[in-house]
Amino acid sequence: MKISIPPYVHSWPAPAVLVGCGTVAKPNLITIAWFGTVCSEPPHITISVRPSRFSFDLIKLSGEFTVNIPTVEQLNAVKLCGEKSGRHIDKFKELGWTPRLCPPLVAAPMVEECFLSLGCKVKHILPLGTHHSFISEVVCVYIEESLIRHQRRPDPKPESQLVWLDTKYWQLNKLDK
Ligand SMILES: Cc1cc2nc3c(=O)[nH]c(=O)nc-3n(C[C@H](O)[C@H](O)[C@H](O)COP(=O)(O)O)c2cc1C
Numbered sequence: 001m002k003i004s005i006p007p008y009v010h011s012w013p014a015p016a017v018l019v020g021c022g023t024v025a026k027p028n029l030i031t032i033a034w035f036g037t038v039c040s041e042p043p044h045i046t047i048s049v050r051p052s053r054f055s056f057d058l059i060k061l062s063g064e065f066t067v068n069i070p071t072v073e074q075l076n077a078v079k080l081c082g083e084k085s086g087r088h089i090d091k092f093k094e095l096g097w098t099p100r101l102c103p104p105l106v107a108a109p110m111v112e113e114c115f116l117s118l119g120c121k122v123k124h125i126l127p128l129g130t131h132h133s134f135i136s137e138v139v140c141v142y143i144e145e146s147l148i149r150h151q152r153r154p155d156p157k158p159e160s161q162l163v164w165l166d167t168k169y170w171q172l173n174k175l176d177k
Helices: 054-062 072-083 091-096
Strands: 017-022 028-030 035-039 042-050 065-069 098-102 108-112 114-129 132-141 163-166 169-171
Touching: 017 054, 017 072, 028 042, 028 072, 028 091, 035 163, 042 054, 042 065, 042 114, 054 065, 054 114, 065 108, 072 091, 072 163, 091 098, 108 114, 108 169
Parallel strands: none
Antiparallel strands: 017 028, 017 065, 035 042, 042 132, 065 114, 098 108, 114 132, 163 169
16 A cells, blocks of 8 residues: 655656866866756756756856766766865866867867767756756757767667666666667
8 A cells, every 4th residue: 555755856767967067268067967858859958956056156157058978987077076066176177077168059168078968058947946947958969979870869878878866876777679
């Protein structure tokens, strides 16, 4: 028998992505698990960010950010960007990573070392409570050339993507043929 418990957000499997913000000259990265697709055409995604994060004001100010997909080999970077604040350290420098311009974005840096980066422009900001949801259009995609398959769609590298679930990191297993 099911019983009723107080409402809360259950820990679904969520991607852990690296969001690039600020500028190429003064870049920052924040690990985000509250990330999701909200429209396929025109492509829109959402990220939810607490106003207390250093990245929050950077994203609000420029109205743009990048979403960089890390691999399991980059777990240490995901941990660093999710545990340290850009108020105190330069995360790109700490990781030895390269911030690169992501045209047509004019400010937000993408991570050269990540195989896939999305350039996003903020369309709506929804203050929901603990988090504000940034509903944003994906205006450009940069991908490692070797991963391009048919119709310019990239191999999503499912076996090397990170999942955040129940305060731990996981890796995916394929069930279908
Ligand atoms: C796996 C993981 C997922 C996270 N997801 C979010 C998120 O969705 N939204 C958020 O505001 N903070 C999230 N955080 C916390 C921020 O990444 C963390 O507070 C970070 O240090 C903020 O950096 P900043 O101050 O440079 O912006 C997450 C942290 C981890 C480790």
